[in-house]
Amino acid sequence: MERVGASVRIRRFGLCLVCDARGAPNPLGNCCLQLHEDARQKWGRVERRRRDKINNWIVQLSKILPDSVTENSKTGQSKGGILSKACDYIQELRQTQQQLVDNIKETERLHMDNELLRQQVEELRNKNTMLRAHLQQNGIAVMVSSPGQ
Structure with a gap:
């Protein structure tokens, strides 16, 4: 099964891109796709936290810049x-x-x-x-x- 679209492509040529397995059920009876979906969601949370930190530092930076440097825009800056x-x-x-x-x-x-x-x-x-x-x-x-x- 290949998942394309909103999520990352999990399989290619019949192999799992994350673990190189064929997606057979593990001893607990779950397909590795659920494990990979969990890993993808975890990565998404980690990535979101990273972006939030970067955005927060950019906001902090914009606050410490003197007004004469940042007053060119009325609605804020990119x-x-x-x-x-x-x-x-x-x-x-x-x-x-x-x-x-x-x-x-x-x-x-x-x-x-x-x-x-x-x-x-x-x-x-x-x-x-x-x-x-x-x-x-x-x-x-x-x-x-x-x-x-």
């Missing part, structure tokens, strides 16, 4: 649309993250340059103070041109 928007958003986040990393590196570099310049200013102030003191020791008047010197 699964493919949600996944596409999520990919675009992830790429945008990666670019933003890279820009932030670059900005942090630039800020650290500028901080180091600033610290180096502060040290140089301090060294020049100390040298200036020593030279003024040396000039005063030799009787040369020192004029202060700007505050802090």
Whole structure:
């Protein structure tokens, strides 16, 4: 017996596609077709649960996407649309993250340059103070041109 239509084809060339048996009654008197029908129904339940999980994750994903990314549709989006928007958003986040990393590196570099310049200013102030003191020791008047010197 070959079953075609809403259910999966169980037999082909007289053999059961699931167990390669001829469908003879088993010791309990049942044909393997009932066993295969049960297995098909179980697979259907497993597959339905898998699809439900995937759909739930897609719904979760659509909820965490910012409104500006998902507001193109009034009635909601298709699964493919949600996944596409999520990919675009992830790429945008990666670019933003890279820009932030670059900005942090630039800020650290500028901080180091600033610290180096502060040290140089301090060294020049100390040298200036020593030279003024040396000039005063030799009787040369020192004029202060700007505050802090």
